[in-house]
Every structure is written in structure tokens, then in C-alpha cells.
Amino acid sequence: MPREAEPSQNEKDFILKAVQEGHRLDGRALDHFRQLDLKFGDQYGVADVTLGKTRILAKVTAEVTVPYTDRPFDGIFTITTELSPMASPAFEVNRPTETEVLLSRLLEKTVRRSNALDTESLCLVAGQKCWSVRVDLHVLSHDGNLIDAACLAVVAALRHFRKPDTSMEGETLTVYTPAEREPVPLSWLHSPFCITFSFFGAIQIGEDGEEKDIWLLDTTLLEEQLRVSSCTISMNKHGEICQVAKPGGAPVEAMTIVQCSSLALQKVKDLSDFVDRKLAEDSKHRNKGGLLAELSAENAR
Amino acid sequence: MTTTTSGPEALLSHLHSADGSATFSYAGYTIIGAVNGPIEAQRRDELPEEAVVDVVVRPAAGVGGTRERHLEGLLQSTLRQIILVTHFPRSLIQITLQVTIAPENEYVSTKVVQANTTAVLTLMSAAIPLTATLTSVVIAATAEDGSTREIINPTAREIQMSRSLHVFAFTSHGDLILTQSEGEFTMKEWEDILASAQRHCCPSTSGDVSMGDDEASGANLGKFTRIRNDKKAHFEPPNLGVSNSSAVLAALASMGLNRGSPMHLEEG
Secondary structure, three states, X not given: OOOOOOOOHHHHHHHHHHHHOOOOOOOOOOOOOOOEEEEEOOOOOEEEEEEOOEEEEEEEEEXXXXXXXXXXXXXXXXXXXXXXXXXXXXXXXXXXXXXHHHHHHHHHHHHHOOOOEOHHHHEEXXXXXXXXXXXXXEEEEOOOOHHHHHHHHHHHHHHHOEEOOEEEEOOEEEEOOOOOOXXXXXXXXXXXXXXXXXXXXXXXXXXXXXXXXXEEEOOOHHHHHHOOEEEEEXXXXXXXXXXXXXXXXXXXXXXXXXXXXXXXXXXXXXXXHHHHHXXXXXXXXXXXXXXXXXXXXXXXX | OOOXXXXXXXEEOXXXXXXXXXXXXXXXXXXXXXXXXXXXXXXXXXXXXXXXXXXXXXXXXXXXXXXXXXXHHHHHHHHHHHEOHHHOOOEEEEEEEEEEEOOOOOOHHHHHHHHHHHHHHHHHHOOOOEOOOEEEXXXXXXXXXXXXXXXXXXXXXXXXXXXXXXXXXXEOOOOEEEEEEEEOOOHHHHHHHHHHHHHHHOOOOOOOOOOOOHHHHHHHHHHHHHHHHXXXXXXXXXXXXXXXXXXXXXXXXXXXXXXXXXXXXXXX
């Protein structure tokens, strides 16, 4: 398979010089995101995220299975990411690249290990039956910042998803079709979002030789190819950090990371509001006659 | 007889990193296709005298299994016959089809039709030289008091009730290129169904029109729209050469793309 084309020396020099002077190729400020769009499908649990030219589709499915023997009270929750040649010819089928491994590990840490989805609520009969919730991520177009966009897609799709309602009578479990009972949302505890900072070395500020790290938010593929290191911070809108990942690359000042995390909080709040707004719009659109509240069999907690 | 409610819809060249891309939605399916090619083939795969056509089908949920491999096999053998593979020796034409929406009870046979159309649109969007375009149709045959009834583009329910199910694909020359049949049927029935499939896919393409003729291409566009509206077929299969590539142009124009890429069709 062909490798991703590397930017030419002229391109490199131009972009790096521009970034040092505080400019980006597309005219954004260094800490600005590209145009973000989120669309939900007709079915529950389909989210299509467009971030500039990056486009990611997440689809959630649920089925009843047997829980793992060592975790009889927990349901199963998996996130699968597979980058296809559709995103870039450099991605091969059935051979994960480094990007893909990093992406799935980060999503795993951000969404699954931060307990965003309460897996205990997926248990139906302890040790015998549970829901298996699966998120499939399809990267349709890759133009940088896959991590932030993918995390947003996963969170939005899971919050949009409705699983079929069930009831237990004695030993028998009944799973209702959407026609019988309105499907119920997943038990969602908090919404983590990833913010990736890309570092481009340091510049000198002032006379006394003090240095300042340069970093960008929401990099394009070209910028991503030129960065010296990156750091992904995942947190929810309450400022609770789920994970910080800085996989290798050039070292960064500790103070910079602190500054980054406070900026990340601000960005996460924006993203969180954005997803909330889109979900509200979608439910308003679905709930035309105001009937959903009556159809719902969900108990108030 | 057609029970699907909305007509086919297509969106071309909307993914930026692939060489060609198309989204095709019809009969409950939405499939996104992308083509990269001709690109460097892996040493162990390359063929000395022609291009390797690689088809990857990915389901909306879960990992691909036997169904997808079967579909990939069908598509691969069909598409390598219409792509001018001999023009690109030792290279690779990689087609990725991502199903994003699929109806609940899906049959591989019905998926072949949507996948074929998506693949052809994608190839055209990538300006890969083709000898012809494809049109395909699914026909279910049901037994009704002694006689057989043919249902074009049947629903899942109708397929379940049917006695046999057939898929046919024709090139724009009117040649049969793919046939898949399952169920119980006689040779006579099959021939009848073949004939009606041919009528459906290849309406008479005798009238030769010239490229620059606006009126003619307008007529072709009309024909395409009409076919789209009432028969729910794919775009009109054009004859090769100058004559009917205008139909494809019209089809592409009506889908919001007018970059003249189908001109390469004449190479055949």
C-alpha cells in the first residue's frame, strides 16, 4: 500500500514559520476548531460527525448475550474502530496502523474506562443474560484530528441510542419490539470529550531567553504530519479529567500541560453544549405530537 | 409492483481523500463507496499484465463475515470485466463499499444491486476507464395458481414468500454480465425472467444521438428521470461511444456533478 504522501520541504517550512507567527493555513486562530456538524440518522444510535473535511460515522447496536463469567453483573460494551482505505489509501484492510491502535485505545480509556456508560445497568439476569452494546466507528474521510471527532461521534451516538425495553416475569425475559414499547435510552453517567493539542516546538519570548511552547487545536492532516508531539486530554464538562495521553514525541513544559487542561475544559463545555443542543433538536424533531413522554415506560430514578 | 417508496438518490465525489466516491441510497440501503486507483499493488498481489481489482465490503455494524466475502467475490468478478484492467498493468484499483443503512431482513441478492450501482458510480467519479456501465435488477418469482408472477425489486416480505429469487446485471451494451438465482424454478421460467429483466434494464437504446446535441441529452435526462421516478431503475444504461455517454453525463449532471469525467467511457 502507498504511504501517506509527506509534505514537501517548502510546505513544511511555510507552515512551521506561519505557526510560529501565529497563523494557520486556513486562517483559523491557533485554538479554534473547524466547522463542526453533527447529524443523527433515522435509526436510533447513528451519529455522523463532520469536522472540516474529517467525517466519521458511529453506529450503535445492542443484542442480548451471555455476560463474561468473571463479570456476571456487568453487561458488555465494546467500541470497534477500523480505518478503511476509504479514509486514506495508506490504511490497509485487516492490518491496523499506529493511528488506528492509538485511536481505539484512547476511546477505550476515555469512554469505557471512565464509566460513561453504566455497564451494570446492561445486566438482565445475573450471570446469564445481559445486553452487549457495540459501537462501530467508520472513518469516511480523514483530514486530521480523528481522535476528537471520533470521541464526539461515539458519545453522541451512545446518547442518541435507544435499546429495546425488556421485562422480567419470574424466569422469562421479554424483549419488546419498538412497536410494543418505546425503546429506552442507555444509562449514561457523564459525557467525556477528547481535546488534542499538537505541539510545534517552542519560541523565545522576551529578552531573558524565556521559551513558550506553541500548540494548535484541531489540526488538519497536514499540520498533524508536521507536529513534534501531541497530547490528548479527556474530560467532561464538570472538569473531571478522565485521562491524559502524551504518546512520545518532544518533551513539553509541565506548565503548558496545566494551561492546556484549563483551555480543554472550556472547549469541552462548548462541545458538550453542542451535543446537548443537537440531541434536543433531534428529540424535538422525533417527538412531533408530544407523544413520546406518554409512550415511555421508563421509571424516574 | 414496486413497493419501495422513495426513488434512488446518489451523491458523487463527496469524500476528499479518496480518488472517487459516491453515496447511493435506494430500497432501504445506503452505501458509501470509495475508489483509490490505480495505485501501487502489493508485490505478492500484482498481476503482470493487468490491474488487480480489490473490493472490500464493510457492514454497518460488526465485522464482515461470509456474506460480505461472498458479495465481494461477486462484485470483484463483475467489475473486473467492465474496468479496462489491461490499461494499468501491475497496479491496484481498490474499491471500498461501506454499508451505512441496511434494512432489517437483508438478502445478499438484493444488496448486490445496490452495491453494483454504488461501485459503478464510484468508479465513474474516480474517472477509471470503463468499457461499459452496469444496470442490475432483482426479480422474485412467486407461484400463483399455476402461473408464475414476477416481482421486480421485491420487498423482504415478498422475497420470503417467493419461490425463487434472481439477480441480473447487464452492461450498457445489453450483455448479461452477472446472474445469481436461488430457489426452485424451471429453465423456461428462468428464460422468461431473464427477458423481463432485460426489458427492465436495457430499454431500447437504438436511437443514436450526438454528444453536442442539447435536445438529445435533454431527452436522455428526461428518460433517466422518468426511469428513476416510475421504474426505480438506475440510470439508463448508455451504449458506448459518443452516442450515449451523454446519457451518463446527464445522469451525473442531474446528480449534481458535471465535470465531464465519463468522457473516458469512449475509450472502450
